[in-house]
Amino acid sequence: MTAPAGAALPPPPDHADPMQRLLAIMARLRSPEGGCPWDLEQTHATIAPYTIEEAYEVAEAVNQGDPQALKEELGDLLLQVVFQAQIAQDAGGFTFADVAEAISTKMIRRHPHVFAQADGRDSDGQVAAWEVIKAEERAAKGKAESVLDDVALALPALLRALKLQKRAARVGFDWTDPKDVFDKLREELAEFEAEFTAPTRDAARLEEELGDILFCAVNLARHLDVDPEAALRGTNAKFDTRFRFIEAALRSEGRSVEAASLEEMEALWQAAKRAPAL
Numbered sequence: 267m268t269a270p271a272g273a274a275l276p277p278p279p280d281h282a283d284p285m286q287r288l289l290a291i292m293a294r295l296r297s298p299e300g301g302c303p304w305d306l307e308q309t310h311a312t313i314a315p316y317t318i319e320e321a322y323e324v325a326e327a328v329n330q331g332d333p334q335a336l337k338e339e340l341g342d343l344l345l346q347v348v349f350q351a352q353i354a355q356d357a358g359g360f361t362f363a364d365v366a367e368a369i370s371t372k373m374i375r376r377h378p379h380v381f382a383q384a385d386g387r388d389s390d391g392q393v394a395a396w397e398v399i400k401a402e403e404r405a406a407k408g409k410a411e412s413v414l415d416d417v418a419l420a421l422p423a424l425l426r427a428l429k430l431q432k433r434a435a436r437v438g439f440d441w442t443d444p445k446d447v448f449d450k451l452r453e454e455l456a457e458f459e460a461e462f463t464a465p466t467r468d469a470a471r472l473e474e475e476l477g478d479i480l481f482c483a484v485n486l487a488r489h490l491d492v493d494p495e496a497a498l499r500g501t502n503a504k505f506d507t508r509f510r511f512i513e514a515a516l517r518s519e520g521r522s523v524e525a526a527s528l529e530e531m532e533a534l535w536q537a538a539k540r541a542p543a544l
Contacts, residue, residue: 288345289362292352310353317346329499375399413437424495427484435488444489451486454478504544511538 295305327335351362458475487494
């Protein structure tokens, strides 16, 4: 039955399976008969940025150690998966059930030591076996030209750098001593400085040399078993806290950061560094 124009449709009834209820809600939102105009306009491409954003918000909830926030953010991320699947289904493609079946099959295939025959492997052994299985999967898909195949281009640059380096390292293309990475970082810094101080500064070359520095910094983090994303996230949070300290200190004097001199802000920055937990 078609709803009268402008009439609201009741939500799908409670269901014993919450997942089925969510699928029914999304199907209703995408229904040409009484659905949501905004949801109906969306495509895989327009929804993708929201999916990425929700994944980051899940990570933030984890970092904050907030179980309630994590539950909510996981729900938001799950909605993105359901949304993408519904868009595909509406176009006559795959369904959410196909997505769930595909990942279930993949997980069973990649864990033969659990679902086929126990072999007593440890975590490191599983990582090695996982890479072998993934390589076989790439070969089966005709994507066996490079060990770097399927390192997604859409990944954030910092994370993609780390994944590229790990892939190369697994076939022996890597430094054996972290000290060599320090030397390489100094070399990249010198090349950047030389480009920066050149009589005719080339913006494209500066960008390239700065990229080399960042890539090398990620490599150093990897060799030191430091997560570069977590390290930078921590530094971002530290900067945020200390800059807000500067703002609050000036505000207590009836002033703003716009009216303060760099020297005054630097003095407050140093005070922030001396303050507990800042």
